[in-house]
Amino acid sequence: xxxxxxxxxxxxSFDQGRIEVLKGVGLAVQExxxxxxxxxxxxxxxxxxxxxxxxxxxxxxxxRVAGYDVVNESTRVDLLRHHIGYVFQFHHLMPDLTLAENCxxxxxxxxxxxxxxxxxxxxxxxxxxxxxxxKQRVRELSGGERQRGALVRSLMNDPELLLCDEPTGALxxxxxxxxxxxxxxxxxxxxxxxxLATHDPELARRCDRTVRMRDGxxxxxxxx
Amino acid sequence: xxxxxxxxxxxxxxxxxxxxxxxxxxxxxVVGLLGGAVKMFERILRSDAEMVVFEKNVxxxxxxxxxxxxxxxxxxxxxxxxxxxVLFSIVTAPDRPVVTCFGIRPADGRLSKGEWxxxxxxxxxxxxxAVVLGERAADFLGAKAGERVLLGRGxxxxxxxxxxxxxxxxxxxxxPLGTCQRAFHKEGLCSVVSVGLAEGAxxxxxxxxxxxxxxxxxALENEEFSRTYSQFRIIKTxxxxxxxxxxxxxxxxxTNTMILSVFSRIKELAIxxxxxxxxxxxxxxxxxxxxxxSLIGTFAGWGLSAAGLHLLxxxxxxxxxxxxxxxxxxVAGAMALAAVTALAGAMYPAWYAARLKPAQALRFE
Numbered sequence: 001x002x003x004x005x006x007x008x009x010x011x012x013s014f015d016q017g018r019i020e021v022l023k024g025v026g027l028a029v030q031e032x033x034x035x036x037x038x039x040x041x042x043x044x045x046x047x048x049x050x051x052x053x054x055x056x057x058x059x060x061x062x063x064r065v066a067g068y069d070v071v072n073e074s075t076r077v078d079l080l081r082h083h084i085g086y087v088f089q090f091h092h093l094m095p096d097l098t099l100a101e102n103c104x105x106x107x108x109x110x111x112x113x114x115x116x117x118x119x120x121x122x123x124x125x126x127x128x129x130x131x132x133x134x135k136q137r138v139r140e141l142s143g144g145e146r147q148r149g150a151l152v153r154s155l156m157n158d159p160e161l162l163l164c165d166e167p168t169g170a171l172x173x174x175x176x177x178x179x180x181x182x183x184x185x186x187x188x189x190x191x192x193x194x195x196l197a198t199h200d201p202e203l204a205r206r207c208d209r210t211v212r213m214r215d216g217x218x219x220x221x222x223x224x
Numbered sequence: 225x226x227x228x229x230x231x232x233x234x235x236x237x238x239x240x241x242x243x244x245x246x247x248x249x250x251x252x253x254v255v256g257l258l259g260g261a262v263k264m265f266e267r268i269l270r271s272d273a274e275m276v277v278f279e280k281n282v283x284x285x286x287x288x289x290x291x292x293x294x295x296x297x298x299x300x301x302x303x304x305x306x307x308x309x310v311l312f313s314i315v316t317a318p319d320r321p322v323v324t325c326f327g328i329r330p331a332d333g334r335l336s337k338g339e340w341x342x343x344x345x346x347x348x349x350x351x352x353x354a355v356v357l358g359e360r361a362a363d364f365l366g367a368k369a370g371e372r373v374l375l376g377r378g379x380x381x382x383x384x385x386x387x388x389x390x391x392x393x394x395x396x397x398x399x400p401l402g403t404c405q406r407a408f409h410k411e412g413l414c415s416v417v418s419v420g421l422a423e424g425a426x427x428x429x430x431x432x433x434x435x436x437x438x439x440x441x442x443a444l445e446n447e448e449f450s451r452t453y454s455q456f457r458i459i460k461t462x463x464x465x466x467x468x469x470x471x472x473x474x475x476x477x478x479t480n481t482m483i484l485s486v487f488s489r490i491k492e493l494a495i496x497x498x499x500x501x502x503x504x505x506x507x508x509x510x511x512x513x514x515x516x517x518s519l520i521g522t523f524a525g526w527g528l529s530a531a532g533l534h535l536l537x538x539x540x541x542x543x544x545x546x547x548x549x550x551x552x553x554x555v556a557g558a559m560a561l562a563a564v565t566a567l568a569g570a571m572y573p574a575w576y577a578a579r580l581k582p583a584q585a586l587r588f589e
Contacts, residue, residue, distance in 0.1 A: 055498065055583040073503065081500030092495045092586070096232035108225060109500035153499070 004161060004193045005029040005052055010061035012047055017059075021047045023216040024061070029193060031160070034184070035223070036204035037197045039213035045197035048213070049163045052195065053084050066160055081110040085154030087183075089166035091146040093138040099125075099149045100134040106156045117156055124152040128182050144175035151183060162187060164196045168203065180206070225496075226512040229485075236481055237517055243477025244521025244565065245528055248558045251467025252529035255557075256548035257536075258463040262456050263549055264390050266446065272333060273308065273418035275430055276449050280442045284455060286312050289413045290441060292401065298417065301433060303425035308332050309414035311404045315376040315397070317365055323375065324396040327404025327414065335386055335398060343369030343384025350402035354383035358394040373397075378407055419443065464557075471561050474521070478569035482514050486573040493577050494585030503578040510574035511567060518566030522559050 005027065012022040021044045029035050037045040050056035051063055054076030063070040066083040070076060080086070085106075093102045100121060107117035125131040128148040133141055141149065147167065154162060167183060168176040180203055187194045196207060204210045209223030230237045277298075279288040290309070298307040311327030328334065330349050335356060342362075347354040355375070357367060362385040367373040369384045375397060388394040405411045419430060427445045434443040450456055486493065493506060501509075533548040 050583045053498075055581075077500060077502040080498060086498050088586070092491065092498075094492050094495070097228065101228060105225075105496060105501075106499040109496065109502075109505065157500070 004031045004033065004066060005195065006062075006064040007048070007052065008062045008064075010048075010051055010063060011059045012044075012051060012056060013059055021216050022051065022058075025213075025216070025218055027211065027218065027221075029195060031193055032191050033223075034187060034194045034208040035196065036207035036210045037195065037213060038199065038201065038204045038210055039219075040199060043213040044216045045199075045213055046165050049086075049165050049195065049197055052161075053086060053163055054079055081106070082157055083159050083161055085157070085159040085162045087147075087150050087154045087162065087164040087167045089169040091138075091150040091170075093146055093149055093153070095139040096137065098135055098137055099130060099141065099145075099152075102138060102149060103134070103153045103156055106153060110157055120156060120158070121152065124155055124186075125149075127186065128152055142175075143171055144179060147171055147175070147179050148182065151179070151186070155186065158190075159192070161193045161195070164194065166198055167196070168200070169198075176200075176203075225509055226516055229509070229513055230516055233485065236485055237520070240478050240481035240514075240517040241521040241524060243474040243481070244518045244562050245474075245525035247467075247471040247474025247565070248522050248525025248562055249528035249532065250470035251464075251558050251561070252526060252550050252554055253532055253548070254466045254470075255460075255463040255554050256529065256533055256550040258459050259549045259554070262450065262459055264392055265456075266450055273306075273420040273446075275419040275421065275427055275443050275445055277307075277417040277419060277430075277434065277441055277443045278415065280440055285415050285453075286314065288415045289410070290415065290417055292405075292412055292414045292417075294438065294441070295414075295417055297437070298419060298430075301430075303422050303429040303433075305420040305422045305425075307420070308418050309401060310416050310418065311401060311408070311410060311413065312415040313404065313408045313410075315407070317373070317375055320364055323361065323365075324392060325375070325399055325404060325408075326393070326396055327399050327401045327408075329401050334388075334393065338386035338388040338393075341385045341387055343382065345383060347381065348383045348398070348400060350400045352381070352383070353400065353403045354381040355400075355403075356383050356398040357385050358396050358398075359385060359387040360391075360395040361397055364395075376407060467558070468561065471565050474562075475565035475569045478514055478517060478566055479572065481517065482510060482570050482573040483576075485513065486510065486577045490580060490585045493580055494582040497580070497582040498586075506580075507574040507578040510577050511570045514566040514570035514573075515563060518562040522562045525558070525562075526555060 007025055007027040010022050010025045013020045025048060037048060039045055047056060051058055052065060054070045065079055068075050068079055070079065103121045104114050104117050122131060125134055128151055130145050130148045130152065133145055138146060164183065168179050171179060184206065198204055211218055212220040277290060277294065278285060279290060282288040292309045295307045295309050298304045308329060313325040313327065315323050315325050317323050330345060335345060341359060345356065348356055355373065357365065362368065365373050367382050369382050371382050372379050373382055399407065401414065405413065421427065430443045434441055444452065496506060529550065
């Protein structure tokens with residue numbers, strides 16, 4: 001199987017080099033792999049996800065995703081439109097819009113019409129249990145519904161790679177289980193690749209592979 | 225996304241559109257009012273003629289001196305149907321520092337176009353020396369037909385009172401040309417001669433004849449005169465400059481609105497980028513929102529100016545003086561300026577929004 005995500009000797013710092021967050025990180029994730037990035041807060045999990053998606057530029061090293069070298073703006077845009085879905089700890093939905101309008105943002109970004117995304121939106125919304133809430137404004141939804149809505153949005157353009165940064169971190173226990181089950185089911189059913197940042201060892205155990213990070217380096221990788 | 229964004233930030237959209245609306249309303253009103261004033265003055269000059277003759281290089285027609293003997297000379301030419309002299313002057317009256325006087329021949333058609341409210345034109349000639357008052361002039365001078373009116377240092381019998389459509393004429397005093405010349409020490413002179421062309425004659429024939437026989441005078445077609453007369457140009461330029469200043473203020477309002485709009489949704493813009501929006505798409509979205517705001521403002525401002533001008537025309541004291549002319553040129557000009565203002569106003573916000581780094585913006589509080 002070929003690597004879907006390839007991170008080679010990546011260094012990333014902030015504040016003009018004063019804060020080093022990634023220190024020579026290397027990671028390869030195969031197609032269909034479900035990988036948990038674990039570690040304490042500030043160990044570099046989120047930054048690594050941002051580097052993979054192209055949201056952060058690297059200081060040194062190389063990142064390759066779905067056959068693309070993540071080197072310039074157009075590659076990043078193309079990856080985010082067609083190949084990568086992103087779910088954050090906080091839903092980051094637009095509160096004044098309906099859930100449906102939020103879900104259609106990636107479709108519009110990719111140049112599609114609202115109508116073209118409707119079928120997929122309904123299918124995903126039904127699968128995640130928010131089909132009946134699509135016409136509601138985000139501010140009227142519960143925390144769990146919002147996060148499930150964010151999951152629907154991330155999958156709208158059928159990306160091969162899903163990056164999730166503490167996707168259940170802001171939810172209560174029952175919602176955490178439900179959303180995570182959904183996430184795994186959706187990814188497995190569609191054969192997609194998942195890279196998940198979490199500090200919850202329970203969630204990490206349910207993934208196929210666990211990569212432990214510490215102080216900007218990979219400390220342990222049970223799939224290596 | 226553009227309409228959705230504007231819809232969910234209605235107050236902000238309304239504030240931006242109001243800025244543009246006030247700019248458009250001010251511009252259209254000022255341009256319309258001053259343009260209307262210019263047109264009214266043009267009509268005073270024309271009197272059913274195609275051309276105007278006046279002194280070359282004169283800054284103001286009140287200072288133009290044209291020998292009235294030119295009228296006979298012109299009327300002898302085969303390319304001239306008729307020629308009418310007009311002497312413009314300003315005179316004072318009791319409690320009225322400025323009264324416009326028009327020295328015209330009794331045969332001049334402009335009085336016959338009006339509605340005679342009192343008296344008639346029998347004594348309106350140099351022998352009788354009577355004057356005809358526009359309706360408003362009669363009102364503020366407190367004079368009626370058959371009475372006498374004090375103008376400058378002279379007292380004149382009033383032959384009649386005429387209601388004229390043109391506000392300047394309706395507020396003025398008509399004197400027989402010779403009487404006017406004597407009163408203002410301009411014997412043998414007039415300010416302009418309006419020239420009606422004979423059938424089939426070309427204006428170039430008049431111009432050539434004038435250049436050959438009266439090189440110190442100039443003959444211009446009415447359209448040409450309106451375009452080149454310095455006073456009209458000053459008025460028109462002033463109108464556009466005042467309007468443009470109003471737009472500048474409107475533009476600042478749009479810039480302010482768009483900056484607020486961008487700064488208040490930094491996270492949203494970052495999410496849009498994460499969802500696949502390119503920098504160009506983000507910039508186009510901001511420019512698009514600004515353009516839509518300006519379009520709404522333009523139509524609102526157009527309506528506002530139309531309503532304002534309508535109200536002004538309804539004020540009895542201003543009737544005849546206000547004749548706004550808001551044509552398609554003015555509206556197109558205002559629309560173009562509004563669009564330019566919107567684009568200029570959105571430049572910085574669009575640039576800022578497009579340069580946002582999504583990962584950093586998502587951490588923004």
